[in-house]
Amino acid sequence: MEQPESARPMGIQLPVGTDAVSVRRRIEAMEKLLENSFTLPGVNYRIGLDSVAGLVPVVGDLITAAMGMWLVWEAKNLGLPRWKLWRMTGNVAFDTAVGAIPVVGDAFDFLFRSNTRNLKVIKRHLDKHYPATQTIG
Template identity: 50%
Template sequence: MPSLGTDPHSVRQRVEAMEKVLERMFVIPGINKPVGLDVILDIIPGIGTISAAALGSYIAWEARNLGMSKWQIARMGGNIGFDMLLGLIPWIGAIPDLFFQSNTRNLRIIKRHLDKHHPHTKTIDVQPR
């Protein structure tokens, strides 16, 4: 369970947990593609897309609290906005969202920042095959 502290290690734990819920909650059998709440919410027209964007914005908010540059925050906002535009297409918008995964992209931006400025928070990523 991620802690509620404001230190970089706690922030890393929270954004990694949020990204997992939004993008990799379970794997679709047969195609081995991870799916999370972001895609599921995109199936609900309107409110689902807005809810997914709001949850994704939490990751950008945590990045702002880390003191990341305005450019990095803007890139993250662009990822969230593009993902939201894709999701506005009822039902069909969930398909490109399977491949774009804005929250995973935003997590990579945060990890690069943390690895550079707070290397003590670095963790070993184990990717399933």
């Protein structure tokens, strides 16, 4: 059943299934939102909600940490081993802790992309255990 236009945020329809293909599409969309949503004019550098929200002290970092932990939750549901889940959690925790430092943390958020790192961990798992989910590009 097609969702009405008002139910699709930003015109994007994300799959709600628990199959590996649906999960892959959702985590790729979340990573893009958090790490590559916008281009800084003049320097042509991609940033995302993680960097922008990190400019708001404490609250912004906590919100993006919760969004980053959603990727870990999706990875858990895919059956990733515990050590990979801990590694992913460590990436989010490190990004949140350093990102919370005024000024230095904001600069750090532009460089350290924990969600991109976590997406790579998940993609490697999916490519190995669910090869049909692989996409070209």
